[in-house]
């Protein structure tokens with residue numbers, strides 16, 4: 001009798017027969033353990049045709065990355081993807097920065113470059129330059145060697161490594177995240193072992209910051225709790241505190257010993273200026289207190305798929321920083337051993353600065369690369385700002401009901417339109433416009449040609465459900 005026939009028997013004798021048939025056809029399936037005992041290898045379904053994973057449930061698509069999956073399946077020529085926060089040119093194409101191409105060419109032509117493993121902590125130059133970029137060249141924390149920086153897998157990896165470190169070494173498990181926030185935050189922190197709570201952030205009525213609610217919630221947080229702060233260009237709302245409000249947040253947090261965990265995924269994208277976009281962070285670091293910083297180069301250098309980022313932990317002393325770094329290595333090593341070399345080498349090449357010694361032509365060339373990057377970054381930020389104005393104008397021209405001034409007031413990559421789930425699904429169904437269901441649109445995905453189409457869709461969605 002064949003194995004398949006035997007498997008078809010559902011009665012008990014049939015099952016026994018099946019077992020016998022298995023033994024006859026594939027030999028004895030029992031193994032001998034290292035101690036010489038027979039181990040009964042209960043045969044899996046997969047071994048005999050069915051999947052051992054047959055009971056695995058179908059998981060839903062990711063709320064953000066799943067939008068691209070749906071977009072890719074749509075054959076319509078008028079489709080527009082405003083879901084994922086990824087920059088597109090005026091022609092609707094992904095952009096590789098010129099300065100990145102230049103850096104890659106240099107790396108390729110450098111015969112001394114090898115593909116050896118990096119240290120667990122990543123590329124040393126990259127780490128130093130990343131800390132300098134976010135904390136400022138004149139940061140006292142850097143000068144006093146109080147910053148432990150490790151290269152991680154982009155912003156997400158930096159958040160995860162930081163969260164794993166906190167779960168192991170920090171006495172408070174609660175992390176307060178803004179409501180709303182980037183959809184992956186609660187998942188990253190929960191899986192790392194932290195306990196996620198929220199603080200009020202956005203006021204749907206004003207489409208601005210709920211500053212009072214924010215202060216009240218942070219004031220109620222237990223002393224020592226971790227607080228996630230978007231360094232700039234808050235995702236998804238595009239609403240940031242003013243510098244004065246940041247200062248009040250800082251004072252409250254320090255007075256309650258709340259631990260700041262900054263997420264900086266958009267440095268340079270909010271204002272077009274790298275230093276201006278780091279001001280909130282620098283305010284906290286300047287007071288001498290401790291904090292964590294997760295940096296991403298996905299957006300500001302367009303290195304999305306290279307997965308390049310950094311986690312910095314600003315410590316109270318150099319001595320603590322050395323110990324913290326040693327523990328970060330223990331988090332990273334069993335997770336992915338050490339980070340990839342290519343993206344970090346590109347970033348380090350661009351960030352290298354000639355201010356140390358302007359006499360070297362080579363170094364001057366590198367400084368030029370940094371300068372060139374700031375220009376390309378500003379051009380991206382400016383294009384997004386002009387998309388805001390154009391969309392606002394297009395809605396005004398159509399007389400779309402409602403106040404749309406938040407489109408020009410909000411900053412960074414996204415506009416939190418205020419459109420509801422039904423309106424969003426109508427726009428996707430009827431106009432092939434893809435966006436997250438919370439009504440967020442990536443302004444970086446728009447261009448002059450697609451704006452009228454989007455404005456028509458918003459106009460129809462609003463009038464339909466008025």
Ligand code: PGU
Nearest residue numbers: 064084085154155156182235263265296298
């Ligand atoms: N933090 C925030 C606030 C983000 O918006 C993002 C990316 C990240 C971290 C993670 O970026 P990395 O690519 O790991 O450096 N958010 C984008 C990209 C798509 C996604 O969800 O990963 C977004 O569209 O919200």
